Amino acid sequence: xxxxxIITLTTDFGLKDPFAGLMKGVMLGINPNAxxxxxxxxxxxxxxxxxxxVIAMSYKYFPTTTIHVVVVDPxxxxxxxxxxxxxxxxxxxxxDNGIFTPILEDLKSTFLKVYNVTASHYFLPIIxxxxxxxxxxxxxxxxxxxxxxSHKMGEQIDxxxxxxxxxxxxxxxxxxxxxxxxxxxxxxxxxxxxxxxxAKLASIESKENFRVLYNNEHLHIANFYAENKNNSLAAIINxxxxxxxxxxxxxxSEKYNIKIGDKVIVSLA
Amino acid sequence: xxxxxIITLTTDFGLKDPFAGLMKGVMLGINPNAxxxxxxxxxxxxxxxxxxxVIAMSYKYFPTTTIHVVVVDPxxxxxxxxxxxxxxxxxxxxxDNGIFTPILEDLKSTFLKVYNVTASHYFLPIIxxxxxxxxxxxxxxxxxxxxxxSHKMGEQIDxxxxxxxxxxxxxxxxxxxxxxxxxxxxxxxxxxxxxxxxAKLASIESKENFRVLYNNEHLHIANFYAENKNNSLAAIINxxxxxxxxxxxxxxSEKYNIKIGDKVIVSLA
Amino acid sequence: xxxxxIITLTTDFGLKDPFAGLMKGVMLGINPNAxxxxxxxxxxxxxxxxxxxVIAMSYKYFPTTTIHVVVVDPxxxxxxxxxxxxxxxxxxxxxDNGIFTPILEDLKSTFLKVYNVTASHYFLPIIxxxxxxxxxxxxxxxxxxxxxxSHKMGEQIDxxxxxxxxxxxxxxxxxxxxxxxxxxxxxxxxxxxxxxxxAKLASIESKENFRVLYNNEHLHIANFYAENKNNSLAAIINxxxxxxxxxxxxxxSEKYNIKIGDKVIVSLA
Numbered sequence: 001x002x003x004x005x006i007i008t009l010t011t012d013f014g015l016k017d018p019f020a021g022l023m024k025g026v027m028l029g030i031n032p033n034a035x036x037x038x039x040x041x042x043x044x045x046x047x048x049x050x051x052x053x054v055i056a057m058s059y060k061y062f063p064t065t066t067i068h069v070v071v072v073d074p075x076x077x078x079x080x081x082x083x084x085x086x087x088x089x090x091x092x093x094x095x096d097n098g099i100f101t102p103i104l105e106d107l108k109s110t111f112l113k114v115y116n117v118t119a120s121h122y123f124l125p126i127i128x129x130x131x132x133x134x135x136x137x138x139x140x141x142x143x144x145x146x147x148x149x150s151h152k153m154g155e156q157i158d159x160x161x162x163x164x165x166x167x168x169x170x171x172x173x174x175x176x177x178x179x180x181x182x183x184x185x186x187x188x189x190x191x192x193x194x195x196x197x198x199a200k201l202a203s204i205e206s207k208e209n210f211r212v213l214y215n216n217e218h219l220h221i222a223n224f225y226a227e228n229k230n231n232s233l234a235a236i237i238n239x240x241x242x243x244x245x246x247x248x249x250x251x252x253s254e255k256y257n258i259k260i261g262d263k264v265i266v267s268l269a
Numbered sequence: 270x271x272x273x274x275i276i277t278l279t280t281d282f283g284l285k286d287p288f289a290g291l292m293k294g295v296m297l298g299i300n301p302n303a304x305x306x307x308x309x310x311x312x313x314x315x316x317x318x319x320x321x322x323v324i325a326m327s328y329k330y331f332p333t334t335t336i337h338v339v340v341v342d343p344x345x346x347x348x349x350x351x352x353x354x355x356x357x358x359x360x361x362x363x364x365d366n367g368i369f370t371p372i373l374e375d376l377k378s379t380f381l382k383v384y385n386v387t388a389s390h391y392f393l394p395i396i397x398x399x400x401x402x403x404x405x406x407x408x409x410x411x412x413x414x415x416x417x418x419s420h421k422m423g424e425q426i427d428x429x430x431x432x433x434x435x436x437x438x439x440x441x442x443x444x445x446x447x448x449x450x451x452x453x454x455x456x457x458x459x460x461x462x463x464x465x466x467x468a469k470l471a472s473i474e475s476k477e478n479f480r481v482l483y484n485n486e487h488l489h490i491a492n493f494y495a496e497n498k499n500n501s502l503a504a505i506i507n508x509x510x511x512x513x514x515x516x517x518x519x520x521x522s523e524k525y526n527i528k529i530g531d532k533v534i535v536s537l538a
Numbered sequence: 539x540x541x542x543x544i545i546t547l548t549t550d551f552g553l554k555d556p557f558a559g560l561m562k563g564v565m566l567g568i569n570p571n572a573x574x575x576x577x578x579x580x581x582x583x584x585x586x587x588x589x590x591x592v593i594a595m596s597y598k599y600f601p602t603t604t605i606h607v608v609v610v611d612p613x614x615x616x617x618x619x620x621x622x623x624x625x626x627x628x629x630x631x632x633x634d635n636g637i638f639t640p641i642l643e644d645l646k647s648t649f650l651k652v653y654n655v656t657a658s659h660y661f662l663p664i665i666x667x668x669x670x671x672x673x674x675x676x677x678x679x680x681x682x683x684x685x686x687x688s689h690k691m692g693e694q695i696d697x698x699x700x701x702x703x704x705x706x707x708x709x710x711x712x713x714x715x716x717x718x719x720x721x722x723x724x725x726x727x728x729x730x731x732x733x734x735x736x737a738k739l740a741s742i743e744s745k746e747n748f749r750v751l752y753n754n755e756h757l758h759i760a761n762f763y764a765e766n767k768n769n770s771l772a773a774i775i776n777x778x779x780x781x782x783x784x785x786x787x788x789x790x791s792e793k794y795n796i797k798i799g800d801k802v803i804v805s806l807a
Contacts (some may be wrong), residue, residue, distance in 0.1 A: 003570030003571070004570060004571075006563075006566055006570075008559065008563070010556075013454065014454035015284065015309065015310070015311055015553065016309060016311040016453075016454050017309065017323075017453045017454050018279075018308045018309050018323050018326065018327045020307075021277065021306060021307055021308035021309065021327060022308075022327055022330045024306050025275075025277070025306065025327070025330040025331035025332070025335070026330050028275055028304065028306070028331070028332055029330070029331065029332040032272030032273060032275075032332065033272070033273075035566065036306075037559055037562050037563065037566070037574075038558075038559055039556045039559035039560075040553065040554060040555065040556050040559060041553070042553055042554040045454075045455060046518055054555075054556050057556065058556045058559060058560055058563070061560045061563040061564050061567070061672065062563035062566070062567065063563070063566055063567040063570065066563070074494065074495060074517070074518055075493075075494075075495045076493065076494060076495075077492065077493025077494060077495070078493045078494075078495045078496070128506075128507065128508025128509075128510075129492060129493045129494075129505065129506070129508070130493070130494065130505060130507050130508045130513075131507075131508035134330065134508065135508065184554075184555045185551065185552035185554050185555050185583075186583060223615065223667060224613075224614065224615025224616045224667045224668070225612065225613075225614060225615060225616075225667075225668065226612060226613045226614075226615070226616045227616070236667065236668060237666075237667070238666065238668050238669075239666025239667070239668045239669035239672065239673065240666075241666075244668075248612075249584055249612055282723065283723035284553065284578065284579070284580055285578060285580040285722075285723050286578065286592075286722045286723050287548075287577045287578050287592050287595065287596045289576075290546065290575060290576055290577035290578060290596060291577075291596055291599045293575045294544075294546070294575065294596070294599040294600035294601070294604070295599050297544055297573065297575070297600070297601055298599070298600065298601040301541030301542060301544075301601065302541070302542075305575075314723075314724060315787055343763065343764060343786070343787055344762075344763075344764045345762065345763060345764075346761065346762025346763060346764070347762045347763075347764045347765070397775075397776065397777025397778075397779075398761060398762045398763075398774065398775070398777070399762070399763065399774060399776050399777045399782070400776075400777035403599065403777065404777065
C-alpha cells in the first residue's frame with residue numbers, strides 16, 4: 001500500500017469556528033486518501049511573522065513530499081496572489097504576503113520553484129472573497145496530493161513577497177546580539193540566536209565558554225530545565241537549536257516580563 | 270482502494286477533557302477504517318442554536334455519504350430520543366432537541382428520513398446517563414460507516430423537535446430586516462440575510478444598489494476585507510453567502526459592540 | 539486491509555505551539571499508516587496527577603493494541619527514564635515520573651511489563667534536551683506501531699516511579715469519604731468514589747439507599763442531569779462510574795465553589 005499523502009495546516013482560524021474542519025472536508029472530497037495534520041490553528045490573528053516562524057520550525061519534521069498549507073491572510077479576496085512553493089522535499093501553499101519568507105531564505109540554494117497559482121479549474125467552483133483557505137488553498141493542496149504536476153497550477157514567478165525578519169548581529173568579535181522572537185505556552189522565550197551562531201562566534205564548542213546576557217543579568221546556561229531548580233531565569237539551547245530563556249516549572253515570560261523583541265546577548269566568557 | 274468513510278464531530282465538549290478523543294476511540298474500535306474529522310468542539314456550552322447553525326453551514330463541504338455527529342445535549346440520559354437523519358447525500362446523528370432544525374428545513378423537499386435510534390445492540394454494552402456521545406452516537410455512527418442500513422437503527426418518525434430560528438423579514442418592498450446570528454473568532458458578525466434574499470428584494474443584481482444599515486449608520490459594502498483600510502465598520506457578502514459586518518484587521522464585535530440579535534437592515538439605494 | 543495502528547497523544551503542550559503537530563510528523567515519517575488520535579493536549583502544565591487520571595479513564599475506550607503516548611514531563615532532558623509499559627491489551631509510552639500510576643495499579647495483576655527505553659537507534663538522530671515527545675516518545679511509538687518487539691526497546695524494570703493518589707476511605711461501616719479529583723469543562727466535579735465502592739458499602743444496590751454529603755448538605759442523587767431542573771447542586775453517577783456533583787445547565791464548580799480536594803461523603807441512608 002502506498003503511503004497516504006500528508007497535508008498540514010497552519011492557520012489563524014482558531015478552533016471555535018468550523019473553518020479548519022471545512023478545509024479538511026474540501027480536501028477529502030477531492031482526495032479521500034489524504035491525511036490532514038494540524039500544525040496549529042492558533043497563530044495570533046493576522047500575525048504573518050509568527051506563522052512564518054512556526055512553519056519554518058515545523059516543516060522539516062514531516063516526511064518528504066508533505067504539502068504544507070499556511071493561511072494567515074489579511075489580504076484575502078484582494079489581488080494578492082496564491083502561491084505554491086516547491087522545494088526539493090516539500091510543498092508549501094498559501095498567500096503571497098511574506099508568510100514563507102524563512103522557507104524561501106533557507107531553501108534558496110536548493111531546487112526551488114515558486115508558482116503564482118492561477119489554474120482556477122483546481123479551485124472550488126464558487127470562490128468567495130473571505131475564505132480562500134477553503135476555496136483555493138485546500139483544493140489546490142488536495143489536487144497536488146493526488147499527483148497533479150506543480151507546473152500545471154500556474155506560472156513560475158520570482159517576485160514573491162518577503163517580510164523583514166530580525167537577524168542576530170555580531171556586534172563585535174566576541175558578541176552576538178539577538179532578540180526574543182517567540183514565547184511558547186510554557187512561557188519560555190526563544191531567541192533568534194542559533195547554536196550555529198555560537199559556533200561562528202569562535203571555534204570553541206563548549207557552551208561553558210559562553211555567557212548569555214538578558215536585561216543586564218548573566219544567566220546560567222542549563223543542560224536541561226530541571227537543572228535550574230531555584231526558579232531563577234536561565235538559558236538553554238532548545239530543541240530547535242536556539243538560545244531560550246526559561247524558569248523551571250514557571251513562566252519566564254510572566255515572572256520576568258519577557259516580551260517579543262527583547263534583546264538577548266551572547267558573548268565569549 | 271475504497272475511500273475511507275468520513276465521520277465528523279461537532280460538540281460542546283471543549284478540548285481539555287478527553288471526551289472527543291474517547292468518541293474517536295469507540296468509533297475506531299468498531300470501524301478502524303473510519304476517518305474522524307473535527308468540525309468543532311467549542312460550541313458554547315448547551316447552545317443548541319449555535320450548533321445547529323454550525324453544522325448547517327458546514328456539512329455541504331464534506332463528501333457525500335459523510336456521517337455528521339452533533340452532540341450538544343443538555344437532556345442527555347432523559348427520555349429525549351437519539352436521532353439518525355438520512356438525506357440524499359449525508360447522514361446526521363445526535364439528540365432530538367432541535368439541533369438539526371436548519372438541516373431538516375433545508376432538505377425537507379429532498380429525500381429525507383428521520384429515525385428514532387433504538388437498536389441498542391449497536392450501542393456500547395454499558396450506557397451511562399451522562400455521555401451518550403460516547404455510548405450511543407459514536408458507536409451508531411461507526412456501525413453506519415461500516416455499512417449497516419439506516420433502517421436497522423430504529424423506527425422512522427416525523428415528530429422530531431425543531432427550534433425557532435430567526436428569519437430575515439421583508440419589512441416593505443425595499444427593505445429586509447435581519448439580525449446578527451453569529452460572531453466568529455475574528456470578531457466578524459454574520460447576519461441571517463443571504464445573497465438570495467437580496468436577489469429577491471429586486472431584480473437588480475449589483476450590490477452597488479444596496480445599502481446596509483446597522484445601528485443607524487450606513488455601511489460601505491466591500492468587495493474584500495482589505496478594501497476597507499480606514500478601520501471603520503463595513504459590510505461584505507461572506508463566503509457562506511451572508512451579509513457580514515467587519516473591521517479590517519480589527520474586531521468589529523469589540524470595536525462596535527456587535528452582539529448576536531442586533532438588527533441589520535438592507536434596503537434598495 | 540489490516541487496520542491501521544492507532545497511537546494516542548495526551549500532553550500539556552496546548553494547541554498554540556506546533557509541538558503536537560511535530561510529534562505527528564515524526565510518527566508519520568516512520569510509520570505512514572499510523573492513525574494518531576488526540577486525547578488532549580490541554581493537561582494543566584506539569585500536572586502529572588491530572589495526566590495520570592485522564593489516561594486511566596481514557597485508554598480502555600480505544601481498541602486493543604493501541605499505543606498511548608503521554609507527555610507531561612518537567613524532568614525532560616534529565617536522567618529520568620523513558621518508559622514503555624506493555625499490558626495485555628495496550629501500550630503506554632512516556633516519562634518515568636508517576637504519570638502511569640493508576641495504569642500500573644489497575645493492571646498489576648494482569649500480564650504487565652515495564653521497560654526502560656534505551657534503544658536509541660529508535661530515537662531521532664539528534665536528541666534535544668527539551669522535547670523528548672518529538673525526539674524519543676514519538677519515534678518509539680511509531681516503531682512499535684510498525685511491529686518492532688517491545689523487548690527490543692530496552693531492559694525490563696520494576697522500580698518505576700509512582701505518585702500518591704487519593705483513595706476513598708471507609709470511615710466506618712456505613713460511610714465512605716472521598717474527594718473531588720477533577721472538574722470538567724462543564725464545571726462538573728467528579729469524585730474518586732466509584733459505583734463499586736458503593737457496592738462494597740452494603741449489599742444494597744439501589745442508589746435510593748445512599749446519601750451524598752458535600753459541604754454539610756445532602757444532595758439529591760439524580761438519574762440524569764435534566765432531572766434536577768431547579769439548578770441546585772446534585773449528585774449523579776457519571777459515565778465513568780464515579781459520584782459526580784453537578785448543576786443542570788450551570789457550572790457546579792463556579793456556583794458552589796467546588797475545588798479539587800474537596801471532601802465528598804457517601805453514607806447509607
